[in-house]
Amino acid sequence: MKMSEGVEWTAHACVLLAALPKGVGLPANALAEFHALAPAYMAKHMQALARAGVVESVRGAGGGYRLARAPRDISLWDIVEAIEGGEPAFRCVEIRQQGPCVTPQGDFRKPCEIHAAFARAENAWRIELKSVSLADMAAEVARKATPQKRALLTQWITGKLA
Amino acid sequence: MKMSEGVEWTAHACVLLAALPKGVGLPANALAEFHALAPAYMAKHMQALARAGVVESVRGAGGGYRLARAPRDISLWDIVEAIEGGEPAFRCVEIRQQGPCVTPQGDFRKPCEIHAAFARAENAWRIELKSVSLADMAAEVARKATPQKRALLTQWITGKLA
């Protein structure tokens, strides 16, 4: 059970976007280059974020992706849901209802204990992810930002605005 | 991010084993037949459980699988770990250390915030799974056991013991 690496890619990309001035975005190329990632594949993942409404896309020259909401209102769970899909990892197919000794009148209204336990566990996981917002992490990144990094970002942005 | 269906198969199988008299086991064939599952594939998953030390295997006629510990001492996490492997779903590859504007002297002693957040979330998930033992679920199953089901199990076991 492993998560798509796209989650890590887009999470870092979103943190970067969150550190930018409000309303300003960057093209997928720049987001990929910033962490030395494959541009085309990064673009694909950003599309998923756009479909999910986490980011907004602006086409044409000077376009790119920018956050659709305030960083405080975007959680890690939003990103996971956009990339991985919101379906639970444990998919109960009700095998308890199969086999030679299943009574037709067996009451299966309540989910089986195994299913219930996994649902509780994934809920705890989801709640933890929902409690972490981009704003929290962007602050950490901004604190460590070097002049070098600021310069590159400014160049990208001003290059856009020029 | 989806979990192997083998987890569901083996979880139900282990609950069944937990409901049996202490020390008694069943062959993989019987475990599969009980829930109308592919016997060969069930056998493969039971092997993983045996390697992980969750169940013990007994070869030869009258052999099979039996729990290696008391049901109270086997948790859902043990089964997930045996089937899926204990590695975290989110694999941080430290992409923050890549790219054009990474300072060589940047301190990366502490894990990045994204990595830390996912680690916390998965920990919550793991703790929840560790808190559920086979004994809890076996009791639920035994309470609902029909005479039909009891008869089939007795037949399998006595067929073994005869």
Added chain:
DNA sequence: GATATCGTACTCGGATATACATTGTCCGAGTGGTGACGG
């Protein structure tokens, strides 16, 4: 009748195909900027 031995049936274990999902790449669609042209 008891015991040792051989054969057989049963079960696990790992090696081997297959299907599917993820990963990775490319080209077309759409849009804003820019320069040229005309008024």
Added chain:
DNA sequence: CCGTCACCACTCGGACAATGTATATCCGAGTACGATATC
């Protein structure tokens, strides 16, 4: 000098291959049971 128009470069979006992992199956290795022959 200003406004309009057409062209171009840039960016997103979805369609298309390559790779890796999970799924599914089969056959060989090993063991206990039982039958048989012998003492």
